[in-house]
Amino acid sequence: MSSNKRLVIVGAGGSGMAAAVAALQSRPDIEVTIVERNCSFGGVTAISTGTLRACETSLQKAQALAGVTLADSLLQYLDITPGRQDLAMLQTYLEQSPRAIEWLQSLGCRLVWLSDFRHQIVPEGKGVPGGSGLTIVLHNKAIRLGVRFRYETRAISLVQKEGKIVGLEALEKDGEKVSLAAEAVILCDGGFWGAGKGAFTNNIPAHLKEVVILDEGYFYEGGAGDGARMAQAAGASIEDMDVLTYVSQQYVDAKGRLCNKVGSGSLWSDGAAIILNQNLQRFVNEDLCFAKESLTDGIASELVNRHEKWFWNILDLQSKNNTYRIRQAIEQGLIEEGFILTSDTLEGLAAEMKVSVDQLHLAISRYNRYFEQGLEKDLDLGRDLKRKGAHAINTPPYFAIRSGIKVGNTRGGIVADHQARVLDQHKNPIPGLYVAGSSMDCVKFDGMKWLNGTGLTNCVVWGRIAGENAASAVT
Numbered sequence: 001m002s003s004n005k006r007l008v009i010v011g012a013g014g015s016g017m018a019a020a021v022a023a024l025q026s027r028p029d030i031e032v033t034i035v036e037r038n039c040s041f042g043g044v045t046a047i048s049t050g051t052l053r054a055c056e057t058s059l060q061k062a063q064a065l066a067g068v069t070l071a072d073s074l075l076q077y078l079d080i081t082p083g084r085q086d087l088a089m090l091q092t093y094l095e096q097s098p099r100a101i102e103w104l105q106s107l108g109c110r111l112v113w114l115s116d117f118r119h120q121i122v123p124e125g126k127g128v129p130g131g132s133g134l135t136i137v138l139h140n141k142a143i144r145l146g147v148r149f150r151y152e153t154r155a156i157s158l159v160q161k162e163g164k165i166v167g168l169e170a171l172e173k174d175g176e177k178v179s180l181a182a183e184a185v186i187l188c189d190g191g192f193w194g195a196g197k198g199a200f201t202n203n204i205p206a207h208l209k210e211v212v213i214l215d216e217g218y219f220y221e222g223g224a225g226d227g228a229r230m231a232q233a234a235g236a237s238i239e240d241m242d243v244l245t246y247v248s249q250q251y252v253d254a255k256g257r258l259c260n261k262v263g264s265g266s267l268w269s270d271g272a273a274i275i276l277n278q279n280l281q282r283f284v285n286e287d288l289c290f291a292k293e294s295l296t297d298g299i300a301s302e303l304v305n306r307h308e309k310w311f312w313n314i315l316d317l318q319s320k321n322n323t324y325r326i327r328q329a330i331e332q333g334l335i336e337e338g339f340i341l342t343s344d345t346l347e348g349l350a351a352e353m354k355v356s357v358d359q360l361h362l363a364i365s366r367y368n369r370y371f372e373q374g375l376e377k378d379l380d381l382g383r384d385l386k387r388k389g390a391h392a393i394n395t396p397p398y399f400a401i402r403s404g405i406k407v408g409n410t411r412g413g414i415v416a417d418h419q420a421r422v423l424d425q426h427k428n429p430i431p432g433l434y435v436a437g438s439s440m441d442c443v444k445f446d447g448m449k450w451l452n453g454t455g456l457t458n459c460v461v462w463g464r465i466a467g468e469n470a471a472s473a474v475t
């Protein structure tokens with residue numbers, strides 16, 4: 001097999017295509033091939049919300065926003081997970097984040113800054129999932145630059161010669177094994193997003209085992225840890241596999257089973273629902289989850305502290321009008337399937353929920369009273385009542401949705417340095433091997449605490465770094 005000026009990338013998701021485009025922009029003379037196990041490009045990136053997290057971009061500067069400097073961002077990350085971040089990696093990532101945004105814009109991606117969130121930027125477009133917008137732009141550019149896409153080809157192992165990566169082996173659709181020679185390989189296989197519950201069972205700490213719901217895997221067949229396994233077999237270091245992501249926003253039914261049909265999103269902030277624990281009391285400021293700049297999952301943390309597996313979201317017509325998520329869930333049949341309970345009266349809703357109507361009334365009227373009084377914040381938990389969409393829950397029909405904490409992914413992965421070179425057990429780069437995106441153990445969080453938008457920014461930042469460095473290793 002001849003590796004003549006060839007770079008091979010595993011995975012046609014956000015990071016793989018960013019790497020391919022960056023590689024050919026810096027080295028138009030090389031051949032870049034992406035092997036993709038699915039029949040089309042996109043990966044998890046295409047089904048993601050599309051939020052990117054960045055500081056010091058021209059979009060933010062145009063708004064004269066305070067608190068979006070690199071130093072502010074650095075403090076924010078360190079504050080969330082003190083003592084865990086690798087400073088050199090974090091600094092590189094933050095420094096590169098505005099360049100990543102500008103680079104996406106230069107490829108034709110129309111991005112807007114989200115007015116509620118200082119650090120968040122999304123692809124423009126109403127009702128279109130943002131992540132697919134990113135992948136289409138990257139794919140178009142990759143095709144124009146001459147990237148070769150080899151679909152339905154699953155990478156299974158790396159080929160090494162005298163310590164250097166010289167290619168990979170893959171299985172084609174018909175089960176035939178093929179060898180692809182390369183002077184460098186970039187692993188962009190998406191980590192463990194599609195791995196399913198079996199992958200994490202052993203990593204869940206004992207105190208959480210009773211509380212969290214194991215995900216069946218996303219409605220997508222993607223990253224199943226192939227990159228990590230291949231890299232490990234080639235001597236790479238894998239870290240933080242026990243750092244799992246907990247998300248407290250999923251529909252569950254009366255038996256506590258997860259609905260994987262739709263991503264529920266933050267019903268309470270978009271739709272301004274209120275959330276109640278199983279004793280029908282508000283127990284956490286609903287703004288804590290995915291709102292403003294804290295963005296840690298305060299609700300998941302609260303549930304864990306209380307050792308409760310699920311909670312209620314209570315919504316009314318206005319909440320439904322506020323967010324497409326609930327309308328989409330209704331259209332998809334979640335009322336019929338028992339994930340959404342509804343009634344024209346609170347009495348009827350309480351009957352559906354099998355709870356005391358007096359207690360339900362009490363919780364809702366206590367909350368509604370703060371609106372009647374014209375308060376800025378509720379006196380129990382400090383929710384911002386002037387926030388866009390916030391309203392009294394008093395317009396039928398009413399809805400009740402159980403939500404639980406889901407664990408579906410790990411933040412851990414392949415250890416790399418700030419040039420996206422994969423490191424071995426002694427922290428030395430493995431020649432010819434690079435990594436980007438969710439496969440990489442880069443910006444570190446602790447599971448309950450993480451910042452929205454880092455996944456996609458990781459794809460673009462590390463995809464570009466890996467692409468350029470791997471291309472320069474091709475002689």
Ligand SMILES: Cc1cc2nc3c(=O)[nH]c(=O)nc-3n(C[C@H](O)[C@H](O)[C@H](O)COP(=O)(O)OP(=O)(O)OC[C@H]3O[C@@H](n4cnc5c(N)ncnc54)[C@H](O)[C@@H]3O)c2cc1C
Nearest residue numbers: 011013015037043044045049051155190437438453455456
């Ligand atoms: C519902 C949802 C919403 C999200 N929203 C956001 C958000 O708004 N902002 C944010 O920052 N992050 C978000 N994320 C996380 C973000 O989408 C991911 O971190 C990011 O897309 C990962 O990109 P990637 O390129 O690493 O992986 P992917 O996009 O999954 O690409 C990996 C590709 O590799 C392929 N592959 C895997 N194994 C092999 C193999 N052995 N051989 C060949 N190909 C292989 C896969 O099929 C896939 O196409 C969200 C995730 C989900 C699930």
